[in-house]
Amino acid sequence: RAACAGGAAVVQLRAKRAIDREALAWCRAIRAITRESGTLFIVNDRFDLALATGADGVHVGQGDLPPGRIPPEAREALLIGRSTHDAAQAREALEESIDYLAFGPVFGTTSKRSAYDARGLAALGEIAALAGRLPLVAIGGIDLDRVAEVIRAGAAAAAVISAVAAAEDPGAATRALVSAIEEAPR
Numbered sequence: 001r002a003a004c005a006g007g008a009a010v011v012q013l014r015a016k017r018a019i020d021r022e023a024l025a026w027c028r029a030i031r032a033i034t035r036e037s038g039t040l041f042i043v044n045d046r047f048d049l050a051l052a053t054g055a056d057g058v059h060v061g062q063g064d065l066p067p068g069r070i071p072p073e074a075r076e077a078l079l080i081g082r083s084t085h086d087a088a089q090a091r092e093a094l095e096e097s098i099d100y101l102a103f104g105p106v107f108g109t110t111s112k113r114s115a116y117d118a119r120g121l122a123a124l125g126e127i128a129a130l131a132g133r134l135p136l137v138a139i140g141g142i143d144l145d146r147v148a149e150v151i152r153a154g155a156a157a158a159a160v161i162s163a164v165a166a167a168e169d170p171g172a173a174t175r176a177l178v179s180a181i182e183e184a185p186r
Contacts, residue, residue: 003164004037006174009157012059014044027053042081047074057081057099062089067096083139085116090127094134102159103127105140106150109161121153128154144176151184 003011011034015023027043031053034041040057043050047058047070057079060067067080075097082093083102093101108118118141128136131154138155143163150158160177167173 001033002170003174004033004039006164006171007178008039008164008174009178010040010042012042012044012159014161016045020049023049024052027055031055040079042079047071047078050074050078059083059102067093067098081137084127085119087123087126087130090130094130098134100135100137100156101127101131102137102139103155104138104159106138107141107146109141121149124150124153124155144173144180147177147180148184151181151186157181 011030013023013026013030015026018026023046027049031041041055042057042059043053043055044059045061045064047065049055050058051074055078058070059081061083062085067075067082070078070080079099080097081100081102082096082098083104084090084093085104090101090103103119103124105116105118106120106124124138135156136154137157137159138150138153139159142150142158142160147158158177158181163177164170164173
């Protein structure tokens with residue numbers, strides 16, 4: 001709710017350990033909030049839950065169902081994002097039917113486990129060049145002090161967890177991030 005009030009363009013539910021009933025309830029609640037605020041709602045991993053709750057999209061990682069295996073009706077109804085961690089994965093993802101590409105972790109992060117080391121801004125820039133006009137979302141270790149750097153490196157957006165969720169005032173933290181993104185030179 002605070003992220004939406006703070007101007008977040010997108011909210012994603014990442015509930016890897018939740019049982020379906022719990023995740024479905026969270027999806028419904030978040031969808032109601034995001035619909036009211038005009039914020040896009042993305043469900044991590046689960047296109048079925050995204051469809052069942054009227055989410056705007058689904059985000060899949062390297063270990064998830066590939067975009068090409070998502071049923072055509074679902075692909076038409078949902079935005080599809082794909083996480084990548086190196087140039088080979090990015091090239092492969094660009095051959096898939098996706099609406100945006102995510103890359104990282106750009107910086108080290110403690111918000112979630114990753115089998116990949118921090119990739120850095122130079123690698124993010126390389127992936128931005130590969131992505132061309134497809135929106136690129138930077139992921140991993142991004143906070144207010146680093147968000148402008150990832151935009152300058154070529155990302156269209158930045159995904160954050162602790163920069164908002166761990167903030168004393170999540171709404172103010174979101175407003176500050178949105179402002180920094182809007183003001184970052186491209």
